[in-house]
Amino acid sequence: MRGKGRGRTTIVWSENSEDSYRSAxxxxxxxxxxxxGISFKNEAPTGIAYTSQNQSVAAFVGGDKxxxxxxxxxxxxxTLFDSKGRHYYHNCYIQGSIDFIFGHGQSIYHExxxxxxxxxxxxxxxxxTAHSxxxxxxxxxxVFVKGKVYGIGDxxxxxANGAYSRVVFANTYFSRTVxxxxxxxxxxxxxxxxxHQAEYKCHGPGSASTNRATWSKQLTDKEAAPFLSLNFIKGKEWLPEWFF
Incomplete structure (x- = not known):
C-alpha cells in the first residue's frame, strides 16, 4: 500500500472496545x-480503564515480514498493536499515552x-511499550534505534507485560517527558x-540513568550488538536489497 505521505494519506476509524483486535x-x-507514506488513525475518545471502552487501536500488525x-x-x-511476527518500521511517527506500542512482536523501529x-x-x-x-x-x-521520544506528558x-518482556532503546533522544x-x-x-528493559548510549535530558529502575540495564557495546543488527529480525532474508 502506497500513500502520498503520512500527512496527506490517512486511513481513519473511531472505535473503542475491550478487544484490541476488534477496535483496530x-x-x-x-x-x-x-x-x-500512510497514516493510520483511531479517533475514538480515551477509554475508561477496566471497562469495555478501553482499547482504541490504530493498527494491528500480526503478519510476518x-x-x-x-x-x-x-x-x-x-495505538500500535505489534502483535506477532517480524516487523520493520523506518522513519515512522507513533503517538499515544498508555501502552501505545504493545504485543508479542519481534520488531525494529529505526529512526x-x-x-x-x-x-x-x-x-x-x-x-x-508493553511487550508480552x-x-x-x-x-x-x-528495539528502537536512532529515534526520538518527546511530547507533553510524563x-x-x-x-513489563510478561515475565520475559524485552525492549531496547539504543542511540535514542529522550526529552524530559521520560x-x-x-x-x-x-x-x-x-x-x-x-x-530485559534496556538502554544503550541514549542521550537528551530524559536519558540520565541515576534513578532508573534497579532491574533495567545500561548495555555495553557487546551486549547491544545483537539488537543493533538487522539479524535481530533476520532482515536480510526479506527486506529489499537496496536497504543494505
Missing amino acids: TFKCEAPHFVAY AAFYHCGFFSSHN CEIFVIANKRHEIQGSI RQSTKENSGF VYLGR IPQGWTNWSHSGSTGNL
Whole structure:
C-alpha cells in the first residue's frame, strides 16, 4: 500500500472496545506486507480503564515480514498493536499515552519519532511499550534505534507485560517527558530477574540513568550488538536489497 505521505494519506476509524483486535482501524495479517507514506488513525475518545471502552487501536500488525516506511500511527492510547511476527518500521511517527506500542512482536523501529500526549486516565501512568514475551524460547522484542521520544506528558519507556518482556532503546533522544525511573513492572507481580528493559548510549535530558529502575540495564557495546543488527529480525532474508 502506497500513500502520498503520512500527512496527506490517512486511513481513519473511531472505535473503542475491550478487544484490541476488534477496535483496530487497520489490520495486517498477511506476510510480506509493505506500507509507504500512510497514516493510520483511531479517533475514538480515551477509554475508561477496566471497562469495555478501553482499547482504541490504530493498527494491528500480526503478519510476518511486514515493513512500514514513513508511516504514522495515531490514537489516544493502545495505538500500535505489534502483535506477532517480524516487523520493520523506518522513519515512522507513533503517538499515544498508555501502552501505545504493545504485543508479542519481534520488531525494529529505526529512526522513528515517538510523541507522548497527555494521559487523561489519571489512575494509570502512561508507558510507551508493553511487550508480552513469556519465555526465553521466544525471540520477540521491541528495539528502537536512532529515534526520538518527546511530547507533553510524563511517560515510562515501558512496562513489563510478561515475565520475559524485552525492549531496547539504543542511540535514542529522550526529552524530559521520560520519567526518571524509566521503566515499571506495573501489572507484573512476579520476579524482575528475567525482564530485559534496556538502554544503550541514549542521550537528551530524559536519558540520565541515576534513578532508573534497579532491574533495567545500561548495555555495553557487546551486549547491544545483537539488537543493533538487522539479524535481530533476520532482515536480510526479506527486506529489499537496496536497504543494505
